[in-house]
Amino acid sequence: MGIESKRQQRFAGVIQQDLAELFQREGNSWAPGAFITVTKVRVTPDLAIARVYLSFLNTKTAKEDLEQIRKKTTEIRFKLGTRIKNQARIVPQLEFFLDDTNEYVEHMDKLFDEISKETRQPD
Structure with missing residues (x-):
């Protein structure tokens, strides 16, 4: 994706x-027990589609929770529309994606810990 404009x-x-x-x-009703954060939103140049990246904490079923949220996209879009109706002409279509950056960071931390625990071989 190219550089986003100030408007986007x-x-x-x-x-x-x-x-x-x-x-x-209301996230608890869509994904019970999970703490949901909106980590990033990318909007197309015509502002018609918003790609929303979500991070799930306190849950082992992030993919299943994401599917539940995708099933509720119409409801979420409607509620968003009531909030932004004075700021936007149209309410964009919402596409939800899993932001697994935290999982990646944890994985890398574990790898680095394992590497640092290995005994050093003399050169």
């Missing part, structure tokens, strides 16, 4: 903030 970045920020508040309030 500003609109993505509005969506990210409002979705974060929605997930904070």
Whole structure:
């Protein structure tokens, strides 16, 4: 994806903030027990599609939780629309993706720990 315009970045920020508040309030009904964070939002140049990256904490079933949220996309989009109706002409289609950056970081940390624990061979 190319460089985003200021307009795209500003609109993505509005969506990210409002979705974060929605997930904070109602996320437990969509993914029980999980703490959901909106890590990133990317918006197409025509502002018609918003790609939302979610991170799930306190859950072992992040992929299943993501599927539950995808099933509720229409409901989430409607609730988002009521929040941003004065700031946007159209409510973008929402596409949800799993942001597994935290898992990747944890995996890399474990690898580095294992490497540092190995006995050093003299050169």
